Amino acid sequence: MVSSPHTFDFPPYRPPSEAQSMLLRVTHGCPWNKCAFCSMYRKYPFARKTMAEIKADIDLMPAVYGTHANHVFLGDSNSLLLSADALVEILKHLYSVFPGLKRVTSYARAKTVMKKSLDDLKAIREAGLTRLHIGLESGSDAVLKKIRKGATADEIITGGLKSKEAGFDCSIYVLLGIGGMEQTIDHRQGTIRVLNAIDPHFIRVRTLTPIPKSDIAKWIAEGRFTLVTPLVSIEEERDIVAGLEVNSRFLNDHASNIVPLDGKLPEDKDHMLQLLEQGINYCRNHDVGYSDYRYL
Numbered sequence: 378m379v380s381s382p383h384t385f386d387f388p389p390y391r392p393p394s395e396a397q398s399m400l401l402r403v404t405h406g407c408p409w410n411k412c413a414f415c416s417m418y419r420k421y422p423f424a425r426k427t428m429a430e431i432k433a434d435i436d437l438m439p440a441v442y443g444t445h446a447n448h449v450f451l452g453d454s455n456s457l458l459l460s461a462d463a464l465v466e467i468l469k470h471l472y473s474v475f476p477g478l479k480r481v482t483s484y485a486r487a488k489t490v491m492k493k494s495l496d497d498l499k500a501i502r503e504a505g506l507t508r509l510h511i512g513l514e515s516g517s518d519a520v521l522k523k524i525r526k527g528a529t530a531d532e533i534i535t536g537g538l539k540s541k542e543a544g545f546d547c548s549i550y551v552l553l554g555i556g557g558m559e560q561t562i563d564h565r566q567g568t569i570r571v572l573n574a575i576d577p578h579f580i581r582v583r584t585l586t587p588i589p590k591s592d593i594a595k596w597i598a599e600g601r602f603t604l605v606t607p608l609v610s611i612e613e614e615r616d617i618v619a620g621l622e623v624n625s626r627f628l629n630d631h632a633s634n635i636v637p638l639d640g641k642l643p644e645d646k647d648h649m650l651q652l653l654e655q656g657i658n659y660c661r662n663h664d665v666g667y668s669d670y671r672y673l
């Protein structure tokens with residue numbers, strides 16, 4: 378359903394780091410919508426909005442949010458699918474209403490970024506889109522194929538590097554446990570390789586939480602996927618952090634994560650590794666099960 382000029386069209390999701398941001402929906406749903414672990418947009422068929430609808434929402438934003446906020450997040454799942462001309466027009470209108478904006482961000486699929494020309498990406502960046510939230514999940518090609526991410530590790534590297542070259546803040550998302558027990562080692566090794574190759578501004582970590590009726594939940598029920606234990610999940614993260622040679626802010630900024638982490642690499646690496654070892658020791662000493670991990 379698209380918005381009417383009189384009803385503000387809120388996006389259903391935003392990253393936790395955008396909790397204080399104004400939200401502006403420029404598309405509906407996910408144009409890919411196939412990842413096995415994700416059902417966020419399954420009930421929102423992908424649809425474009427007209428420029429008139431988007432501008433009408435921008436005009437409503439001061440009434441919806443007031444005029445003090447200076448961050449905006451563009452929903453839904455892959456705004457970069459829009460043409461550069463369309464995004465530049467949206468951004469120009471947004472900045473005309475909010476001239477003091479300091480940050481405008483969006484989700485983006487790495488493959489979409491990869492396919493866009495550098496000139497188009499630079500035009501979008503210069504018009505004021507400042508940060509891209511890009512899902513890597515895993516750097517293992519075997520895992521990416523299994524979860525139907527729709528991109529290879531090298532394609533995600535290319536997309537991430539291109540986003541940086543165009544001047545965006547690059548925020549990459551990693552999903553602990555997405556290889557299951559079967560592919561946990563491949564997941565760790567591949568993820569280290571991709572993160573080191575991109576050296577993103579932000580690395581944001583989540584822990585796989587199977588959603589009922591998702592493909593992963595079905596695979597678990599059928600015995601085709603073994604959920605990692607809390608202990609293995611923290612060991613995955615420990616090994617990933619240990620293998621990183623990046624200049625990134627590294628955050629466990631999601632309720633699914635077991636050990637709270639927020640640090641800068643490489644400066645805080647030793648401290649983060651200590652915290653992860655503490656979590657590992659706790660799991661070993663207390664026989665922590667999957668349902669207990671939130672209470673660590």
Ligand code: SF4
Pocket residue numbers: 407408409410411412415416417418454486512
């Ligand atoms: S993870 Fe991202 S690309 Fe994959 S289905 Fe979900 S929203 Fe779409």
